[in-house]
Amino acid sequence: MNMKEKDAKSSGEESRTPANGREELIDINTDENMAGTTHLNNDVDNEDEAEKLRDELQAQKDKYLRLFAEFDNFRRRSARESIELKQTAGKEIIVSLLEVLDDSDRAEKQLQDGGESTDLEKGVRLVFNKLKSVLAARGLKPMESIGTEFDVEKHEAIAEIPAPSPELKGKVVDEVMKGYYLNDKIIRFAKVIVGK
Numbered sequence: 223m224n225m226k227e228k229d230a231k232s233s234g235e236e237s238r239t240p241a242n243g244r245e246e247l248i249d250i251n252t253d254e255n256m257a258g259t260t261h262l263n264n265d266v267d268n269e270d271e272a273e274k275l276r277d278e279l280q281a282q283k284d285k286y287l288r289l290f291a292e293f294d295n296f297r298r299r300s301a302r303e304s305i306e307l308k309q310t311a312g313k314e315i316i317v318s319l320l321e322v323l324d325d326s327d328r329a330e331k332q333l334q335d336g337g338e339s340t341d342l343e344k345g346v347r348l349v350f351n352k353l354k355s356v357l358a359a360r361g362l363k364p365m366e367s368i369g370t371e372f373d374v375e376k377h378e379a380i381a382e383i384p385a386p387s388p389e390l391k392g393k394v395v396d397e398v399m400k401g402y403y404l405n406d407k408i409i410r411f412a413k414v415i416v417g418k
Contacts, residue, residue, distance in 0.1 A: 309405040326350040365401035367394045367412045378411045385417030393417055
């Protein structure tokens with residue numbers, strides 16, 4: 223290798239001897255088709271492209287997480303609504319039967335006040351008890367109000383009377399219409415008389 227070839231190699235040039243015997247100098251940094259030179263020209267392009275791909279990937283991850291969170295919220299809301307619907311299914315029918323239940327309670331009190339019970343009275347009480355048990359199985363529960371503190375969230379005061387004893391002040395003295403819960407939700411407020 224002569225001096226000219228050494229200088230050419232150190233400057234990034236390569237010598238090539240074609241078939242005609244003349245030696246040509248080729249700058250390997252300018253020939254994009256030569257092996258090992260493509261990365262020199264594309265470093266900046268590759269970095270920009272990689273950064274762009276990272277940004278796109280992050281945007282897609284964020285979009286996926288938001289979509290997943292929205293779906294999870296939808297699933298929870300649907301499950302909650304389904305449970306509530308099952309618990310309150312037939313609410314209108316049960317509310318309309320509350321008047322029948324009130325009438326049966328009044329009739330039962332009249333039967334108790336009547337004295338001696340006959341077979342007819344026993345049969346009527348049996349029907350009333352069956353009605354109560356069927357409604358209780360559907361989630362209906364009577365509200366216990368007499369002797370408790372007056373609560374505007376559960377009671378509707380229709381009158382105030384002087385309390386028969388000092389411990390009944392501000393408490394429910396009598397119940398005109400019984401309140402009811404359906405699966406722990408109030409479906410009818412109790413109409414009560416409060417002691418003052």
